[in-house]
Amino acid sequence: MVAACLAGAMLLTSSPAVAQPDDTTTSEPPTTEPIQGEDTAERAAREIAEARARANQAAEDYFAAESRRDTLELERERLATEYDELAAEVEALRLALETVAVDRFVASGSSGIPILTDLREPTEQLHGGVLADVAAQTGAISLDDYDEARRRLADKGDELDDAEVELDEQKAALLALQSDAEEEVERLRSIESQRLQDEAVVAALIAQQREEARQASEFERRQAEANRVRQETDIARAAASTVDDTVSGNQGASGGEVGGRTGGGGPGTNPRAGGSGFTDHTMICPVQGASAYGDTWGAPRSGGRRHQGVDMLAPTGTPLQAVIGGIVEFRSNALGGVTLVLFGDNGHRYYYAHLSAYEGVPGYVVQGQVIGYIGDTGNATGVPHLHFEIRPGHGVPVNPYPSVLYAGC
Numbered sequence: 269m270v271a272a273c274l275a276g277a278m279l280l281t282s283s284p285a286v287a288q289p290d291d292t293t294t295s296e297p298p299t300t301e302p303i304q305g306e307d308t309a310e311r312a313a314r315e316i317a318e319a320r321a322r323a324n325q326a327a328e329d330y331f332a333a334e335s336r337r338d339t340l341e342l343e344r345e346r347l348a349t350e351y352d353e354l355a356a357e358v359e360a361l362r363l364a365l366e367t368v369a370v371d372r373f374v375a376s377g378s379s380g381i382p383i384l385t386d387l388r389e390p391t392e393q394l395h396g397g398v399l400a401d402v403a404a405q406t407g408a409i410s411l412d413d414y415d416e417a418r419r420r421l422a423d424k425g426d427e428l429d430d431a432e433v434e435l436d437e438q439k440a441a442l443l444a445l446q447s448d449a450e451e452e453v454e455r456l457r458s459i460e461s462q463r464l465q466d467e468a469v470v471a472a473l474i475a476q477q478r479e480e481a482r483q484a485s486e487f488e489r490r491q492a493e494a495n496r497v498r499q500e501t502d503i504a505r506a507a508a509s510t511v512d513d514t515v516s517g518n519q520g521a522s523g524g525e526v527g528g529r530t531g532g533g534g535p536g537t538n539p540r541a542g543g544s545g546f547t548d549h550t551m552i553c554p555v556q557g558a559s560a561y562g563d564t565w566g567a568p569r570s571g572g573r574r575h576q577g578v579d580m581l582a583p584t585g586t587p588l589q590a591v592i593g594g595i596v597e598f599r600s601n602a603l604g605g606v607t608l609v610l611f612g613d614n615g616h617r618y619y620y621a622h623l624s625a626y627e628g629v630p631g632y633v634v635q636g637q638v639i640g641y642i643g644d645t646g647n648a649t650g651v652p653h654l655h656f657e658i659r660p661g662h663g664v665p666v667n668p669y670p671s672v673l674y675a676g677c
Contacts, residue, residue: 313475316460320558323456326449327581328562333442335567335575340435342572347428354421361414446651449560453581457558474676546658546666550614551591552635553677554656555580555642561677565667570647576665577619577657578672584624584652586642590633591618591675598630604655605645617662621655622648 553559559582567575590596594612601607604621610633611617624643633639644652658668 316456317480319452319456319459320560323449323452323558323560323581324562326445326452327560327579328564330442330445330449330581331562331564331567331579333438333445335564335569337435337438337442338570339568340431340438341570342568344428344431344435347424347431351421351424351428354417354424358414358417358421361417365411365414449581450583453558453560453583456560457583460558478676480673546660546670547674548591548614548616548658548660548668548671549674551612551618551658551671551675552589553672553675554588554591554618554620555582555654555677556587556589556638557582559586559654559677561669561672563667563669565669577621577655578668580654580656580672580677582642582652582654584641584643586652587627587638588620588623588640588642588654590635590637590639592616593633593635596630596633596639598626601646603647605648606640606643607646608640610639611662615661617659619655619657619659621657622646622653624652 559580561578561580564575564579565577569575590610592610592612592614594610594614597609597611599607599609604619606623606625607619607621608623608626609617609619620640622643622645623640624645625641627638627640642652642654644650648655656668656672657665658671659665
């Protein structure tokens with residue numbers, strides 16, 4: 269496996285998609301002070317790791333802003349719907365009041381409709397009493413309802429305007445964060461193209477990545493153990509409790525421990541917790557070369573969806589490789605655009621989305637074989653990246669972030 273990661277890392281020097289260093293377009297990140305006892309390879313590996321951390325943080329900031337934008341768009345849609353409903357209610361009340369006024373004055377023999385015009389002539393002024401009678405027969409509650417509906421409509425319009433302004437501001441901030449993230453990825457690719465030509469640096473970097481992945485795995489193990497203990501405690505309390513069946517039946521949905529949306533013993537309604545605790549130790553990085561990514565599992569997306577993968581930023585045309593040997597199928601859909609599915613020899617299924625193009629033909633591929641290229645098809649227009657999913661045992665998706673991190677991406 270180390271050999272596979274080493275081979276993937278060394279491909280950076282020959283891949284046509286890797287940005288070559290260019291002093292006129294890409295500034296070199298600041299160098300770090302050497303640590304006592306650290307050799308040249310270790311320092312170079314640390315510089316790469318720090319550059320990756322900066323790129324990943326920029327990606328994390330971008331994807332967080334993207335989630336915020338999608339949330340604001342959902343809020344704007346909700347407000348627009350409520351505004352339209354209120355406008356229809358106001359119009360219905362207006363028509364109802366107008367109909368009562370017309371009927372009443374026609375019955376009185378009046379030649380005008382004072383509720384809609386001024387009382388100018390003496391004869392019309394005599395009909396003021398009829399107007400008052402109309403108001404009385406219409407009912408104070410109906411008139412009050414009309415006034416109240418108009419007030420709520422005005423308030424909802426102001427709320428909708430504020431939401432539009434906030435959404436526009438968020439879109440502008442998102443563009444700035446996208447630019448920052450793409451610049452960090454270019455810096456990372458530049459420094460890696462220089463440093464990773466030394467095999468000692470590659471070895472040192474892999475060692476660092478393995479240690480980081482080990483620490484992340486240990487942290488997840490401890491979290492899973494804590495969750496297990498909490499679940500067992502809650503189950504014991506529920507068994508000993510004399511609370512009625514209704515209260516007991518709601519425990520999973522509200523507490524997120526037992527009987528949640530992911531099944532018995534699942535994480536309940538917390539979308540960030542669902543799918544956690546799995547790390548694929550057999551796969552290599554799906555992106556050939558440097559990329560930037562963050563843990564966006566469960567983050568809100570447009571249309572009320574939740575994110576079920578990891579998004580990896582890289583320039584259009586960056587090669588994508590088979591994370592494991594298996595059978596690849598080329599597919600497409602509205603959200604993912606140009607996509608493919610890899611049925612791994614290890615029994616897992618992998619999904620790649622937003623590709624710009626395929627490489628080769630469907631069928632059996634070996635681990636590390638190029639199968640496609642980064643793009644922005646589907647709903648990713650303007651933001652080249654790979655949306656990557658893992659479905660262990662061909663089942664439901666799990667958070668791929670720990671696996672991508674372990675693979676040394």
